[in-house]
Amino acid sequence: MNETFDPSVGEDTPPGPSRHPPARHLRHGRSHRSGEGYQRVSRKFVLAIALSVSLLVLFLVIIFSVVRISGLVREDDALQAELARTRQALSQTAPALDRIRKEMAEMVKGRLPHLRDLVTDKVLKIDGPYLKNIVFTVLNQNGSKRYEYRLVMENRTARTLHPEARILVFDSRGVQIGSAEVVGGGDLAPGESRSRSSVIDRFIDEEARYFYVSTLPADRPVGLIQ
Numbered sequence: 001m002n003e004t005f006d007p008s009v010g011e012d013t014p015p016g017p018s019r020h021p022p023a024r025h026l027r028h029g030r031s032h033r034s035g036e037g038y039q040r041v042s043r044k045f046v047l048a049i050a051l052s053v054s055l056l057v058l059f060l061v062i063i064f065s066v067v068r069i070s071g072l073v074r075e076d077d078a079l080q081a082e083l084a085r086t087r088q089a090l091s092q093t094a095p096a097l098d099r100i101r102k103e104m105a106e107m108v109k110g111r112l113p114h115l116r117d118l119v120t121d122k123v124l125k126i127d128g129p130y131l132k133n134i135v136f137t138v139l140n141q142n143g144s145k146r147y148e149y150r151l152v153m154e155n156r157t158a159r160t161l162h163p164e165a166r167i168l169v170f171d172s173r174g175v176q177i178g179s180a181e182v183v184g185g186g187d188l189a190p191g192e193s194r195s196r197s198s199v200i201d202r203f204i205d206e207e208a209r210y211f212y213v214s215t216l217p218a219d220r221p222v223g224l225i226q
Contacts, residue, residue, distance in 0.1 A: 115170060118208050118210055147199065147200040163185065164183045165182040166182070166214055169208040170209065171210075182198070
């Protein structure tokens with residue numbers, strides 16, 4: 001029996017899907033997988049670079065901080081050493097300075113025995129016919145010192161008085177640097193007390209260290225003290 005080959009049968013029969021896949025499908029799968037692998041490698045490379053840069057910046061910051069701290073420690077050590085030398089010098093000169101001040105004060109009071117120490121913000125008693133006490137206050141005004149006083153006068157006699165007084169201030173060498181006059185306050189009856197406040201007129205800008213208060217009778221020229 002003779003068999004015949006019909007070519008139309010092979011042409012009409014579709015190829016099985018599991019046998020021979022088209023070449024373009026293979027190429028597309030391989031290119032897709034290679035693209036994903038390239039992206040993963042690229043991301044890892046970028047992350048590695050970013051991490052390296054961060055570590056480098058951190059390392060530089062640590063080096064700068066260590067150098068800066070070392071410099072500050074050296075500066076602090078130098079300042080502490082200078083402070084110790086200054087304190088030692090002051091401890092050696094302070095007793096000599098105090099001795100000189102005491103000798104100068106004794107010399108001034110020996111030459112002017114009526115002068116008294118001017119202590120601010122303290123009630124200073126005065127020995128006088130009607131002068132009771134005085135308080136000095138120092139105010140800083142425009143970078144300079146301003147001396148104010150409050151003088152309390154009291155009539156401890158049986159007759160009416162017309163109180164007037166004069167206040168003199170001196171520097172540490174006993175040189176007069178200012179004054180103030182308390183005049184024109186009216187009569188003071190027996191047992192009556194009165195306070196007067198004003199500013200010391202300083203004609204030399206020096207620190208006031210001593211003062212002297214005296215009565216100023218009305219029948220005497222201004223400027224003479226009793």
